[in-house]
Amino acid sequence: MIVGPGDDAGVYLLSCGQAIVETVDIITPVVNDPFLFGSISTANSLSDIYAMGGKPLTALALVGFSSCDFEPDVIKKILKGAINTLNEAGVFLMGGHSFEDPELKFGLSVAGTLDRNRILRQKGSNPGDVLILTKPIGIGILTTALKAGKLSEDDIREAVECMLKLNDSAAGAALKSGATSATDVTGFGLLGHAYNMVRDSSVNFIISRKDVPVLPATREMIDEGMVPQGAYNNFRFVERKIEITGDLSEEERLLLSDPQTSGGLLITLPQSGLNEFRKSGVPFYIIGRVGKGTGKIIVRA
Ligand code: CO
Ligand code: CO
Secondary structure (H helix, E strand, O other), rough: OEOOEEEEEEEEEEEOOEEEEEEEEEEOOOOHHHHHHHHHHHHHHHHHHOOOOOOEEEEEEEEEOOOOOOOOOHHHHHHHHHHHHHHHHHHHEEEEEEEEEEOOEEEEEEEEEOOOOOOOOOOOOOOOOEEEEOEEEEEHHHHHHHHHHHHOOOHHHHHHEEEEEOOOHHHHHHHHHHOOOEEEEOOHHHHHHHHHHHOOOOOEEHHHHHHHEEOHHHHHHHHHOOOOOOHHHHHHHHHHHHEEEEOHHHHHHHHOOOOOEEEEEEEEEEEHHHHHHHHHHOOOOEEEEEEEOEEEEEEEE
């Protein structure tokens, strides 16, 4: 085992020099449409493989549902959505397992291959690197608003598009442009995942709040109180590990801690790699830079 628990996925080196990369993730519905939910959950499960620089090859489905509440038709649609996204990614569904659960859940265990010399770890950034993000944030807040009936699936179309988008080309661009580290932004929010990239290291990330891309309607929904509990928990966790310069409102703090489903990649790369990344055509936002430090996140309000 060359990468164990603690990174986005585990990596096991085979005797031929190739490595296998493995992960599992399972989520509750973030949208009402079962086909879409299956597709989104699949993109979310594949993401950790891409975040390591791997190529996903096979997957096993995990479905939890209550047999008295759910029509088999719903499960069929979820699986159809999943297979649709797996096809897009070139991944084979090998089987799976279902279990009784009062709350609907769907996810996948995914395995892939990896070049052992080109692993995108969470750590490895150098002072002077730029920090880029490939998808806007706000997904947790918008899906909370959807659940509460404040917004419709149509209103959050951009968020849905974001969640459906695979992180494959972003990972490819990261590898090509000489990325020094990468992770995917999911349940711990932007600040939580950024912190995982600097903790116990000799670098700091300096994040410019105004450069962080945010999905439309997110700020209105924060004002309406549509903040998931996870955002509060996440902020409480990182609070003492970050330094805020300037005035950062409670709303902005929660937004930067908003848990994402199938969020983008957070990547560090040398300034000289920016042009190569641009050539890939993958949308990205420069949200900060890496400096010498003591494993802290500094947020410029
Ligand atoms: Co991850
Ligand atoms: Co994960």
